[in-house]
Amino acid sequence: MEWTIGELVERASAALASGARLNGRVRDVPNERLIRWYSTIGLLDPPSARRGRVALYGRRHLLQLIAVKRRQADGRTIAEIQAELAGAADQVLETIARLPETPAETVAETVATRTPRPRFWAEPPSAPAAPPSAPAGPPPAGTAPLPVPPPVPAAPAAASAPSPAAASPLSAVAGSAPATSTTEEPRPSALPAIVHGVRLATGVTLLLDGGGRTPSPDDLAEIAATSGALLAVLRERGLISPEGRQS
Incomplete structure (x- = not known):
């Protein structure tokens, strides 16, 4: 050992x-x-x-x-x-x-070396195969033969399944020509939005892109009165020309 x-x-x-x-x-x-x-x-x-x-x-x-x-x-x-x-x-x-x-x-x-005991989950022994059956021979003498049932006639092939035209009720109504699908043109999902523009000075335009109402004369006067500070900053930064006049 x-x-x-x-x-x-x-x-x-x-x-x-x-x-x-x-x-x-x-x-x-x-x-x-x-x-x-x-x-x-x-x-x-x-x-x-x-x-x-x-x-x-x-x-x-x-x-x-x-x-x-x-x-x-x-x-x-x-x-x-x-x-x-x-x-x-x-x-x-x-x-x-x-x-x-x-x-x-x-x-x-x-x-x-101990012989293992069979487990409960082990497969049961297979059953012995049945002995082959002896070929059928002629019946013993004096025994009447069994009656043979008559053959069952086969159904005609034409009646086995209905035609597609007869199976579909839509075909009977619409006629023999199959219905064809037409492709519809796409529709716009939404109408174009209207944008309002207010010119504050030469080269400076305020765009109102909120889909609101059209500015009234009072609205334009108020916007012009309060846009002076914005225009002064734009001139100081050089974003607009110094001679740009307010509308």
Whole structure:
């Protein structure tokens, strides 16, 4: 049995779950970084094999890893554990590791090889195909043959469907010639608006584009009386000529 370093961590964690907890100075669950460090200081053998660039570990590595964690749970230092377990035999590691009777890998293999039970959503087994029926043979002697029903006459093709002219009442009224649609000319949506213009001075015209009434003489006189200030600004800005006279 060979595992990757991640699978070795899972099996060691499952085996240590039922054991005593370690003190606060050490980790009770190993990780991949800790396993590599144990290999560096001699507490864990080198990988037993490689699959490409992936290192593989076996049962002895699992025993070594759990034995180290058990000794740490007893309060031993790393130096003391090195002196005791570096190169120890499998029997010594088995005694210290105290693996459970049903290792995690055995449980995983049992679950993987267990025959799956049928699910309630599985399709029911198909019914067996019916045996082919025997070809019909001549009736036994002394048996009267069954009467054969007379053939049903087919309806004439002319009466099967009404003609389009008879099916449409509009065609009967309007005649045989189909009605043709005529295209109407577009109508203007609105009439053109009337714009009133009031000349304030030479080159200056006020446009009344509001669609209102035509200005009366009183309106024109009032507009002329109040347009002086506007014309003065336009002359000052150079928008109209200085000699532009007010109407």
